[in-house]
Amino acid sequence: RQLGVALVGLGKYSTGQLAPALQQTRLCKLAGIVTGTPAKAARWQQQYRLPEQNIYDYKTFDRIADNPAIDIIYIVLPVGLHAEYVERAARAGKHVICEKPMAPTAADCRRMLAAMQKSGKKFSIGYRLHFEPHHREMMRLGQQKVLGPIKSLVADNGFRFNNDTPWRVDKELAGGGPLMDMGIYCVQGVVYTKGELPVSVTAKLAPNPDPKGLFREVEAGVSWQMQFGDGSVADCRTSYAENLSSRLRAETTTDWMELEPAFGYGGIAGRSSQGAMSLQNVPQQARQLDDFADCILNDKPTRVPGEMGLRDVQLLQAIYRAAETGRKVSTKDVVAVLDEV
Numbered sequence: 620r621q622l623g624v625a626l627v628g629l630g631k632y633s634t635g636q637l638a639p640a641l642q643q644t645r646l647c648k649l650a651g652i653v654t655g656t657p658a659k660a661a662r663w664q665q666q667y668r669l670p671e672q673n674i675y676d677y678k679t680f681d682r683i684a685d686n687p688a689i690d691i692i693y694i695v696l697p698v699g700l701h702a703e704y705v706e707r708a709a710r711a712g713k714h715v716i717c718e719k720p721m722a723p724t725a726a727d728c729r730r731m732l733a734a735m736q737k738s739g740k741k742f743s744i745g746y747r748l749h750f751e752p753h754h755r756e757m758m759r760l761g762q763q764k765v766l767g768p769i770k771s772l773v774a775d776n777g778f779r780f781n782n783d784t785p786w787r788v789d790k791e792l793a794g795g796g797p798l799m800d801m802g803i804y805c806v807q808g809v810v811y812t813k814g815e816l817p818v819s820v821t822a823k824l825a826p827n828p829d830p831k832g833l834f835r836e837v838e839a840g841v842s843w844q845m846q847f848g849d850g851s852v853a854d855c856r857t858s859y860a861e862n863l864s865s866r867l868r869a870e871t872t873t874d875w876m877e878l879e880p881a882f883g884y885g886g887i888a889g890r891s892s893q894g895a896m897s898l899q900n901v902p903q904q905a906r907q908l909d910d911f912a913d914c915i916l917n918d919k920p921t922r923v924p925g926e927m928g929l930r931d932v933q934l935l936q937a938i939y940r941a942a943e944t945g946r947k948v949s950t951k952d953v954v955a956v957l958d959e960v
């Protein structure tokens with residue numbers, strides 16, 4: 620039997636990516652929805668032929684505990700709501716996937732982890748790129764030092780935000796600005812390519828073009844550096860005020876490797892000093908979802924556990940602290956979790 624997935628929050632990502640992906644998966648399928656909008660419920664029910672008893676709103680959500688057709692709950696809500704819904708999903712006794720970033724604060728993440736530990740069910744973060752061949756290749760080249768040890772990295776990811784999803788600039792609902800939403804891909808890419816956590820970070824906020832309006836509550840952009848124990852560094856940038864190239868690059872003494880575009884789902888391209896990476900673009904979300912289902916069916920650990928979500932929130936918080944204080948911030952308290960090839 621294919622495991623049943625319920626999507627919680629039917630916004631752009633659920634509608635445009637996850638529901639279509641769940642039509643391509645082998646080990647799981649779209650079985651239910653949780654939405655506060657009755658018109659969406661009706662539309663989805665018809666489009667995906669969902670039985671009435673698998674449709675929930677935010678009030679009836681907890682009754683999902685009694686529904687054997689739902690094995691996995693996928694939280695696709697604004698970041699500030701992730702903790703509450705992961706805790707409720709844990710109490711319902713279901714396996715859980717939570718979108719990135721895990722939550723606004725490390726304290727939220729720890730609450731979520733405790734709830735999932737208590738339930739004993741599997742828990743992962745929606746880090747789709749761990750299931751993408753070009754990113755796996757960057758991990759292999761970097762972690763196995765195929766072209767020599769990495770001396771420096773660069774990662775950029777940002778776009779001009781048009782307020783189509785206003786929660787993204789609401790501090791409480793988003794936890795922060797582009798660093799939380801887009802910069803997290805740079806942090807992830809750097810850490811899994813280098814195969815190590817940084818020992819410290821420094822950071823600087825970008826000029827804010829609209830401090831009384833759009834960027835009243837969150838930063839408009841950040842540039843930061845992650846410093847590693849061997850003296851190598853990663854220079855990163857994110858923004859909601861300008862379109863940045865989507866790029867991940869690493870250099871060794873003699874060679875280099877890079878992805879550009881790096882972080883989207885519309886087609887990733889990679890090359891190194893040895894030539895082009897001739898790898899396929901795959902349906903990332905379908906791969907991610909099938910991998911999680913496989914972990915449940917065969918009782919294997921996920922490569923992208925909740926602890927990795929906590930790790931990244933801790934790193935993002937260190938970057939914010941470095942930007943606020945203008946000082947170098949140590950990352951010695953960050954939990955050590957790595958996806959090793």
Ligand code: NAD
Nearest residue numbers: 628629630631632633695696697698718719720745784786
């Ligand atoms: P969205 O605004 O399009 O969707 C959010 C959904 O939450 C909407 O359906 C909205 O109705 C619902 N919602 C419920 N309570 C709400 C409230 N109080 N305020 C606002 N909305 C509320 O956003 P999205 O782009 O679909 O993002 C949703 C989640 O998915 C976020 O965690 C985001 O970071 C993540 N995401 C991940 C990826 C990825 O590639 N992994 C891509 C896009 C978004």
